[in-house]
Structures are given as structure tokens and as C-alpha cells.
Amino acid sequence: MGLETTNYRNVNENPCSMCMPMGAILPFKGIEQAMVILHGSQGCSTYMRRHIAEHFNEPVDVGSSSLNEKGTVYGGEGNLKKALDNIIKVYEPKMIGVLTTCLAETIGEDVRRITIDYAKERGITDLPIVSVPTPGYGGNHPEGYFLAVRNIVEALTEKTTPHQKVNIIIPNISPADIRELKRILNLMEVEYILLPDISDTLDRPYEKPYTKIAKGGTKIADIKAMGGAVATIQMGITVADELSPGKYLADAYGVPLYNLPIPIGIENTDLLMNKLSEITGKSCPDNIKDERGRLLDTMIDSHKYNFQGRSVVFGEPELVYAVAKTCFENGIYPLVIASGSKNDKIRQLLSAEIELSPEPVEVLNEADFMQIRASSRKAGVNIAIGHSDGRYLTEKEGIPLVRLGFPIHDRVGGQRLLSIGYTGTAMLLDRITNTLLENKYKTYRSVMKKKYFRDSNKRIAGES
Amino acid sequence: MEAALAITERNDSIAKKGRQKAQIKCDTDSVAGCVSQRACVFCGARVVLNPITDAIHLVHGPIGCASYTWDIRGSLSSGAELYRNSFSTDLKEQDVIFGGEKKLAKAIDELVEKYHSKLVFVYSTCIVGVIGDDLDAVCKAASQKHGIEVIPVQSSGFIGNKSAGYRAACDALLRLITPAEPKKIKHNNSINYLGDFNLAGEAWIIRNYLHEMGVEVNAVFTGDSSYAELKTAPAASLNIIQCAGSMAYLAERMESLYDIPYLRVSFLGLEDTVSSLRQIALALGDADVIARTEELIARESALIEPILASYREKFNGKKAAVYVGGGFKAISLIKQFREIGIEVVMIGTQTGRQEEYDTINELVDEGTIILDDANPAELERFMVEQGANILVGGVKERPLAYKLGVCFIDHNHDRKHPLSGFVGAVNFAKEVYSTVCSPVWNFVR
């Protein structure tokens, strides 16, 4: 029996992931002056805007072709073209992404052809329109994310003269994480092209006047030049080849691809630093070495507390892998590792750690929260690490949640969470350790009393 | 022309209150590419039905739709918690190709077996309409098999806008409450409370007032409601409707089917709360009820009037913009702002109807901008142009307001504090105070 049938179920009870187009919106938000349109009914884009706006606390404008019954029956070409017209009028974008939804895919809209026709009809030559087929039933949001990056790369890159820059393919991490990565690259004096880069666009400073599209994002000229880079570092170790932008750059232009995990945790960050040194010939600067030392110091300071943690890690495969690995490193053994996506690589990549784990580890593929909850309860998990929907575990099972990833919609500051690099890892670890401590201090008095106190322990006054 | 108004098709949806009565285009499909703030049919149906606490709410479709609406409202329950789950048939590629009926049937079986509910709602999403799954047939078969009610909700996303979803929800509710023998129903002198979803306990607050007035509440649609309670709905003597957008249709149908008259009420703001309670008492026509109502009003008004007055002093010269879902809520907000000394200079809704826009037009001052199905570019332009200091809206509008340096009040469906009744009137003023008078603005102006 193949894995497909193993994971097939009739009903998903409390989803652990979202649909493809949601993931595909994000990369477009990380490109300079880009806009996105969802080809489908109005609701899809409204939901996604709401989720994204709540996570980042930023205005998130996403167009919709607002398909109605007529468009569904007779084809949505007219609606989509009108949507493009209107988006161009109001936003004056430098690039447009067109994503499909369930509806558009099911009625068989050929969005690529429509957008090519559109550009011809309107005589548009300098406005790239990149279409991405993202049926909601074709995968989950992490797959949509990488598929969009890949499609952007496929559509824009050109044969260029070789240059010294390193391509860095960024997964769905926070703006704060991306800024941290840039700081590291700058300290190391590495020239780079980051794709996508939401560090300014989805975490913009308060300033006047307001602009409809935020400043920042990867420049289109830079994306075009990715084919001439010395190497690609892709933080996409769990990503399938057909979704991999780095793989495309390697195949089409011969750019060497290094697939690395998100640099969370000491080993994962070492991998990045070593690879950067190897590619550029530059050594890790002293202040970053100091940061590594501080991370080690953090790990030692907290190791006994952390050792009392037994975690459940859930969310997007790429993040889940990096965080689970960090948990193993710190003795916060992850007993349940879960992703809503279909992704077999997480287990493969962690097989050595799972083998050495003192307690059994369950890896859930295509999981929902009903399964995650049941497994967590069975395993005796005492800390959860993942996005906001895990609050359900706190509410129903009393497992405290360290919020990380996307979406974080019940707390502020999802965009400001720093978790990568040596410094970010130290901050993440502190959040985890302190959550364990808080829980311990909150309960140890009553736990001990319940465990050990009997009436006979009490000496009656005056008797001694 | 300026970018925000570049789309001429939108012109008829925007009006400025002047000497001439403004006619506004509303209740139409959103214009493609306009970044409408509206949701879809499915969303409308889901938000209306979801507060039914002991039902299984099963979304027949791909995962996203269920994901985005999991526990979507802050509707509180005094009992069952089943409604807070999000169940989905999680359709995949092969289901779309070969049809999802079998999967749906199995999903219902599994859920019924696991949760033993007497009531299942099955919501259709965009693709279900297209792939042609026969929801009615599957639900009927499941209903017979398990001896419970399995009700299809025809809420394919593209068949209209959110209002169509409200209607789909009302149709499902009508199916639920239709008795086997409609003729035999006797009215029992109680009332149904329609269009309150018990956000932060709002339905409880209103129930308490009614109880004090000596008015029995029969069923609430749908805040903190249950299968058994809703079933009794046809026996009530009066329906009161808070959220007209979602429930007017149900009330009309119940009037023609069961002879239950209805009354539109609003519990947003002191003025509307007082007049609504009075109307209910008068409609029931019982001298004792009327007397008790006046007592309640006198006592509560005396309590909160000084509080509102003290806030009013702090809001001198402030101007408000309103962009909310329904027209009735918008109307109440104009009055509510007036109560605390704030003038509304821009007002719009996602699903308002012509007669509601007429009332809005009568209520607002000259120069006020009125818009239907607005988009961020328009909101931005008119907030700035009209000099609004504060915006009332939902989650999507909040960051825009803040980025413009404008204060913000949440009127969305996952808020955690009540805005209804006397309590709500004070909470509202307090919330306005917390944003308008925050020291934070000293740093950005």
C-alpha cells in the first residue's frame, strides 16, 4: 500500500494547514511593487487577506476576479482581464501574480493563456504577469508557497553573465528572521539575492504618506539575474524537486544548488555558515562566532529545564523539520512531529535523531489537530511549538503553546518573532524554556501537594 | 483621475450626502480586481449557522474553506462545544475528478458515530457546485440511515455574495424548524431572538434584560442555541431581529408560515437599546411587562448616562468613519457615535440594502460619504479626505487605519467583549476612549 492510501481519510477534523493559493500569495508580497490576483470567487481572497493581515498586522491587498455564476458557467476570462485592468489602474504594479483557486481550476481556466493574450491585447511589454496554478485541493499552503517562488523564477530568470552573488531562496519565515539573515550576510560580506523578501513589505515602518504597495521586496532585475549566480542556497530541504526553485536554477542555468534547512538550531545554523564560507571563501566573522558561543551558553544555562520538556512540533514541513531538530539538540525531545502537508521527507531527514531518541517519536504526515491532539495526549507531551491553531491543544489538553510560524492570529507580533541564526535560536530557546518554567511554577505547589500530602502529614497543634 | 477613483464602474456605489437624495448601487456582485472586503456565500452561511452548539458542521470541499472558518466567531456556549470544531471532507484532486459523494457519505457516518449529534449541517463550497455532487441526496440518505437530521446548506461560493449565504443558512434553518404538522402549532407567548450570535455573551445579556421585563425567550438564532431549542421556534408569538442582514428573510418566512410577526430591533447604543426594549414591551402589550421594562430602562439609563457623558467630553470634535458588514449595524453606529459626541463622516457596508442606505442617508450630516462594497483604496482616500480620526471595521481594515494614523474599533465577529445593550454601550465608549485618547498618537502626529 502506498503512502497515499495510508493517509487517505474521509474527514479532516480541525485542519493543521491552509490551501495552496494562501501560500502562493506570500512570495508575491516579497517582490518589489508586486500585486496578486486570485482567479476565483470573492471569498477566497477575503479569507486569505484576513489571515495574512492578522498575522503581520499589515494591510494586505489581494485582488479577486470575483467570479460569479455566469463566469463559472461561461468561463472567467472576461472577469480576469477586467481584474487585471483594475488592479493596474489603482495600484500601478511592476509585476502581477495571478493565482488560481479551486473554482478556476475545476472549470478548467487556462490562466497562462489568458494572461498572455491579455498582455498582447493591451500591448503590455514591461509588466510581467506570472501565473501559478494553485487549486486549493492540489496541496496545502507550504506547497503553494514554493510553487509560486518556482513559477516566479521560471518566468523571470534569463540567461545572464555570471556574477558573484549567491541566490538565497527564503521559505515562509518572519520578516524579523529575514532581516537577521541579511545582517549575517552583510557581516560576512556576502553578495546575495534573496527571494522572496517580505522583511520590509510585511513589516513596514509607520511613515507618512501611506503608499498602497509597501516599499521593499526583491527587485525584478535581481530575480532576472539569478541564473548567473555562483550558487543557490535554498532553505527548502523538505521541498519536492518539482516545486523547487533552486532545482530549476540548477537545471536551467547550471547554478549549483545547496539545499539547506532553515537555520534554526546550532547545527542547522552551522550548516549555513559553513556553506557560505565554502561558496565565497570568506570566513565566519568573529562577532558571529561570539553569537555562536552565546547560543551555546544559552543552551547550557537552560539544559536541565529543557530536559523536562517533551514537545509536539507542528506546522509547515520546512519549519517543523528545523524546530524538531532544535528540540532534539536541546533534549526537549519531540514526541510528536506533525505537518498538515503530505511530506515524507521530514521523517527521512530526522531518522538518525528518531533512532537515538530516548522515547518513541511519532511523525504525522497530512495530520489534522484531532490526530495531533490524540497523539500528544498519549505521548504525555508538555509543550507545543507551532502556529496559533495549536491553541486548541492548550485549551483542551492544557499543553502550553510557544507560538512560531504562520499564522499567528491570536497574539500580536508574528512578524517580529526572531528565531533563526545563532541569536534567533537563543531567543526561540528562551521562549521555549520560559514557557516550561512558567508552567512548572504555576503548577508545582498543587502537583506536589496532591502527590505527597496526606492528612497524616499534618501534626495537630499542641500535640508535639 | 486619482487612482482611488480610477474605476468608473464604482462611481454609482459611492455617494456624498447633499441636498439631493443619494441613490446608491448596492447588493450587486463585486467588481473584478477591486479588492472588495466582502466574503463569499459559504462564509455567510457558515457564520450564521456555526453558533448552533450541538451540531456537526461539516464543510464539503477542499481544506482551505474549513481552515479559514474554524471557530470563526467568538460565539459562546453554555453547553455543547461541538460547534467549535471544523470538519472538512478535505477534497483532493481525485475526489474532484471522480466526485466526492462517497467520501461525504463516509465522513457523515464517521462523525455521527463519533459525536452522536442529532443534527448535521453539510456546507457546499465552490467546487461542489461545479463537480455536481448531489448534496441533497447524500444528506437524505444519511439522515435516513442514522435517524437524525442531516441538512444540506447550498452555499457554493460563487452563486452570489455573502447575502446569498445568509439566505442559504436561513433555508437550512427553515428546514430544521419545519414541524411535521405545521397546523397544530400553538403560540406560547414567548419570543424568538433572531440575529444574535452570542459574541462575548451578547445574547445572554439581552436574554437577561428580557427576563427582567417578564418576557420569555423561546429560541435564539443562533447564538448559544441547540437542536432542541431551535425546533421549538414555530411556537413563539413574536420574532425580534437584531442582525437584519442575516435574518430578515427567516423572519419573513416565519411570518407567512407560522403567523409570527416580527420586529426589527437593535441593541447597539443606549438610544437603540432603550427604544428596542420599549417596542418589544409594547408589541406584547402586557401592562405588567411595560411597567417592568420602564423600570429597567430607568435604572440602567441612570447608571450609564453619566458614564457616557464623561466620555463625551473627551471626544470633542472627533470624526468617525464606519465600514461594517450589514446596513442595520451601520445605522446603529451613526446613532451610537452621536451619543458620545462623535460625527460620522464616512459610512459604508459590505451587504447593505437600498432601504438601509436610505435611512443612512437621512441620518448623516451633509457632506458624509456613503459607499457600498468599498475597497482599501477608497477607504484610504475618504478617511483622509474627510479627516476621520477613527474607523470602525473588521480585521482587514485595522492595519490600514493604523498605518494612516487613524484610531480603530473592532466590530468583527471574533471580538472578546460585548457591544450590545447597556453594558455594550459603555464598552463601546470605553473602547473609543482607549483608542482616541491613547498617548501613542502624540508620537506620530
Ligand code: SF4
Ligand atoms: S480551499 Fe479553494 S475555495 Fe476554499 S478558500 Fe481555498 S481556494 Fe478558495
